[in-house]
Amino acid sequence: MLTVEGLRSRYGRIEVLHGVNLQVKPGEIVTVVGANGAGKTTLLKCLSGTQPVSGGSISFRGQSLASVPAHGRLKLGLAQSPEGRQIFSNLTVEENLRLGAFLYTDDRVAQDMGDAFAMFPVLKEKRNLPAGGLSGGQQQMLAIARALMGRPSCLLLDEPSMGLAPLLVAQIFEVVTSLRDRQVTVLLVEQNAYGALKIADRGYVMETGRITIAGPAGDLITDPRIREAYLGT
Ligand code: ATP
Numbered sequence: 001m002l003t004v005e006g007l008r009s010r011y012g013r014i015e016v017l018h019g020v021n022l023q024v025k026p027g028e029i030v031t032v033v034g035a036n037g038a039g040k041t042t043l044l045k046c047l048s049g050t051q052p053v054s055g056g057s058i059s060f061r062g063q064s065l066a067s068v069p070a071h072g073r074l075k076l077g078l079a080q081s082p083e084g085r086q087i088f089s090n091l092t093v094e095e096n097l098r099l100g101a102f103l104y105t106d107d108r109v110a111q112d113m114g115d116a117f118a119m120f121p122v123l124k125e126k127r128n129l130p131a132g133g134l135s136g137g138q139q140q141m142l143a144i145a146r147a148l149m150g151r152p153s154c155l156l157l158d159e160p161s162m163g164l165a166p167l168l169v170a171q172i173f174e175v176v177t178s179l180r181d182r183q184v185t186v187l188l189v190e191q192n193a194y195g196a197l198k199i200a201d202r203g204y205v206m207e208t209g210r211i212t213i214a215g216p217a218g219d220l221i222t223d224p225r226i227r228e229a230y231l232g233t
Contacts, residue, residue, distance in 0.1 A: 001026045001154055001185050002047070002078075006056030009046050016042050018209040019056060024154065029176065029186040031217065033193035033230060034206035040189040041083050043206070044156045047187070048080040049073045060154070075103060079152035083159050085143040089132025093123050096131050096142055100149030109149075116145040119175070137168035144175060154185040161192045173199050193230035197221045205230070 002024040009017040016039050024030045032040050045051030047058060049070035058065045060078050068076065087096050097116055101109045117124035120141045126134060131142055140160050147155055157176065161169040169192065177199045179186055190196035197203050197217045205213040205226060213225065220226050 001061055002187065003059045007046060007053060007058065008055035009042055009051055010054050016209050020211055022204055022211060024185055024187050026185055027180065027183065028201045029180065029188060029199060031188045031190055031196040031200040031203045032206050033190050033196055033203060036191065038206040039209040040206055041158055044080060044158050044189055047156055048078065074150050077153035078156065079147045079150045080156040081143045081147040081158065081160065085139045087131045087139050087142050090130055092128050093131050093142060094127040096146050097149050100146035103150060112149050116148060120145055137164050137171065140164065140172055141175065152184060154187065155179065157186060157188045159190060161190060161195055169195060193226065
C-alpha cells in the first residue's frame with residue numbers, strides 16, 4: 001500500500017532523513033518507534049506532503065506521490081493525524097469533524113459523523129461544545145475521528161499517546177487496534193515503543209534519520225537491543 005525507498009529530507013542544509021526504507025501492506029498496523037528527534041515526525045510529514053523530500057521515492061497504492069500535493073494525497077486516501085493534535089479550539093467538536101470531511105458534500109458525511117460518534121460516544125456528548133474545552137485524551141480522539149472523516153484507506157498517526165495518562169493511553173491504543181475492523185491501514189509513529197509494538201503487526205526502529213531495526217512487532221518486543229534502549233528493561 002505504501003512503499004518508501006531511500007527517502008531523504010532536510011531542514012535547510014541539515015539532512016535529517018538519510019535514506020529511509022519502509023513498507024506498509026494493506027490492513028497492517030505498522031509502527032515506527034524511536035527516541036525524541038530521531039526523525040519520525042519528519043518522515044510522516046514527507047508522507048503527507050507537508051515536508052519537502054530531497055531524495056528517494058514514496059509510492060501509495062502503486063502511484064508515485066512525487067508530484068501529488070498534500071490535499072491530493074488525502075484524496076487518494078492517505079490522511080494524517082498530526083503530532084500535538086492540532087484541533088481547532090474555538091470551533092465545536094462537530095465543526096472540527098466537518099472540517100475533516102471537507103472533500104465531501106454527499107449524504108455519507110452524516111453517516112460518517114454517526115460512525116465517529118459511535119466510536120467515540122464522548123464526542124457525541126460534547127458535539128456542540130468548543131473543542132478547546134476537551135481533555136487531552138478527548139482531543140486525541142477528536143483528532144483521530146477528524147482524520148477518519150476524510151475516509152482514508154491509510155492513516156498516519158503521529159504520537160497519539162503523547163502526554164496522556166496511562167488509562168487513556170490504553171484507550172487510544174485500543175482505538176487504533178479497532179481501525180483494523182474498519183479496513184483502515186495504519187502507520188503509527190510512537191515514542192511509547194512498548195504500547196505501539198504490542199498492537200502492531202510489524203515495526204521499525206528509527207535512530208537519527210535511519211531505520212536500524214525492522215521486523216515483526218512480536219520479535220522486536222523481545223529483542224534485547226530494543227528492550228534495553230526503548231523498553232527500559
Ligand atoms: P519528536 O518525537 O520529538 O517529534 P521525531 O523523531 O519526530 O521527534 P523530528 O521532529 O522529525 O523527530 O526531528 C528530526 C530532527 O529534525 C531533529 O534533530 C529536529 O531537531 C530537527 N527538526 C525538526 N523540525 C525542524 C525544523 N522545522 N527546522 C529545523 N530542524 C528541525
